[in-house]
Amino acid sequence: MSADSRKLAPRAEPDTGDSAVIRLHAYLWERFPLLANGLLILSFYSSNQFLAQALSQPGEPMRYDLSSLLGCIAILCFFLHMRIFDDHKDYAADCRHYPDRVLQRGVVTLRELKMLAAVAIACEFALAAICGPAALLAWLVAFAFSLLMLKEFFVGDWLKQRFLLYASVHMLIMPLLAMTIWSFATNQYFWQIPSWFWLYSLVSYFLAFNWEVSRKIRAPEDEVEGVDSYTRLFGTYGAAYLVLLIRVISTVLVAMVAHHLGLSIWFYVLLLLLFRACLVGFFQYRFQTSAKTARRMEIYAAIYIVAFDLALAIELGRTYGLRINGAM
16 A cells, blocks of 8 residues: 655665665665655554544543554554565566566565564564454454465465456455454454444545555556556546546445534535545546656545545544543
């Protein structure tokens, strides 16, 4: 789910003789920019945590506490280890199609990334264990799924021939991470999750799918032979219309959750304003198709994910109040 930051800002490349810390920093800068991913995870965590609190403790104020900090760090580490898993399983193909990347040029090695992933996974395990058996069990389920993703569910060749199904199955990690946040936030096991929380976990699924499709929209002249894209699959504009459909589904689902919670009319107004703002990117691409406007589809998708989750978190905090507690 992280942006390729080499598209966002120039950088000075380290020499392969630089220290491991500098070289790993170059990898993170390119493949997992911490600021962008941190903001994404903060919004994702906050919306799911506040919803968990609102459903498990009706009428109580929303709260940030120590478990919120530990959970955010654990989810950040989880996304990092998934990024590294992806770079391992796609290494050969990326060497052909993206030889200029830090990993493909040998600035960092697969072995070094394995060590970084091991550190991330150890941190996740420790943080989940600190937050109790419910959080640890939920994390184990999500982690096991990430291992299946690494192994392409043992049907990699078959899945890769079915691009849309491939993405659909991989996006199931998002409801599992929402499930993990539930257990971090409430100390309850995932089988105690109410249906309304599972419904919002589908919103997380579709928000991630919105990003996945948007970042693989290409202008016709930018299509690369051997590299899958949604424009190759659905046509130059079909993929853009798919993004709109996904956003409609996300908006309808979250509106249902908001109605159940009795949120104010202003939340619905904010949802519509956000949807309308992101239509700008769609119309730019639809009527001025170019590499630049295709890239904007990705940017608007990133804005949409963060703003969508933050909108729910802010409205829940406004409705029920917000409390910051240093203890769990």
